[in-house]
Amino acid sequence: MQATAYEYDPASRGGQVLLDDGTPVPFDAAAFDAGGLRLLRAGQRVRIETEGTGAELRITLVTLQTF
Numbered sequence: 001m002q003a004t005a006y007e008y009d010p011a012s013r014g015g016q017v018l019l020d021d022g023t024p025v026p027f028d029a030a031a032f033d034a035g036g037l038r039l040l041r042a043g044q045r046v047r048i049e050t051e052g053t054g055a056e057l058r059i060t061l062v063t064l065q066t067f
Contacts, residue, residue: 002065003048008040017046017062025050027059035063 006024008015013029027048032040040046045065052058 001048001050003046005040005042005044005046007042010039015040017048017059025057025059027062031059031062034061037063 001019003017003019003025006016006018013032015029015032016024016026018024019043025048031048041061046058047061047063049061050057050059
């Protein structure tokens with residue numbers, strides 16, 4: 001699934017992405033580390049992997065979107 005980076009805190013390595021419908025979804029350091037990234041800037045397109053649905057939706061991986 002694709003999303004747009006919205007917030008990122010380098011100290012905690014967590015943040016939020018916006019889904020294409022505008023829904024914000026938080027991610028934690030484990031999801032960020034799983035993608036192998038070092039930094040994330042607001043506005044970057046990312047690829048995410050999730051588990052769960054609705055209010056239980058959880059991001060398990062964040063990485064940069066490549067074309």
